[in-house]
Amino acid sequence: MDVPDCFPGEIAIGGRITRTQWERMVEAETWLASFDPVTKRDESGMIDFDGHLHLHDPDAAWGHFEELERVLREEGIPYDRNANAAYEYDGEEASFRPGMDGELVAPGGQDGGGIMVEAETVAGYLARGLLLEEVLAEPEAPNGLTLVCLRRDQPLPPFEFVEGDDVG
Numbered sequence: 001m002d003v004p005d006c007f008p009g010e011i012a013i014g015g016r017i018t019r020t021q022w023e024r025m026v027e028a029e030t031w032l033a034s035f036d037p038v039t040k041r042d043e044s045g046m047i048d049f050d051g052h053l054h055l056h057d058p059d060a061a062w063g064h065f066e067e068l069e070r071v072l073r074e075e076g077i078p079y080d081r082n083a084n085a086a087y088e089y090d091g092e093e094a095s096f097r098p099g100m101d102g103e104l105v106a107p108g109g110q111d112g113g114g115i116m117v118e119a120e121t122v123a124g125y126l127a128r129g130l131l132l133e134e135v136l137a138e139p140e141a142p143n144g145l146t147l148v149c150l151r152r153d154q155p156l157p158p159f160e161f162v163e164g165d166d167v168g
Helices: 019-028 030-034 066-075 119-127 132-137 143-153
Strands: 006-013 015-018 053-061 079-083 091-096 104-108 159-162
Touching: 006 066, 015 019, 019 030, 019 066, 030 053, 066 079, 066 091, 091 143, 104 143, 119 143
Parallel strands: 015 159
Antiparallel strands: 006 053, 006 079, 079 091, 091 104
């Protein structure tokens, strides 16, 4: 097994989360144990200004939260993740929304600097006079543009803890 390179990563989690889902999340990411999902208070300031549960790890393996992300996808809990560029690795942006088959990943900037798409790619579409929605309808639409639209059309909802096991 390869030993991972570790560099900064952050993840924002939103949506309605039940106690059972929360317990699975804590098993996957022990940092969450210090957070009270009912009062949304802790010592680390995990709720950001947009109401998302926000984790930052300066030494995340590959800048990811692999086990936590797996649990979130299995439970249908939306998230946005940024892995900083480090060493020979490019930055990476990833998002998941309920109903997706897996997370959508695209190159990203440093410190959550945004999704990156090659200028030549964008210029090619602009030269053809295509609207963004037409670009996305093409089978070869770049992940970066698709991710921009996902975040625009399905923004990450605020984190909300729901007592019991029904998120309905």
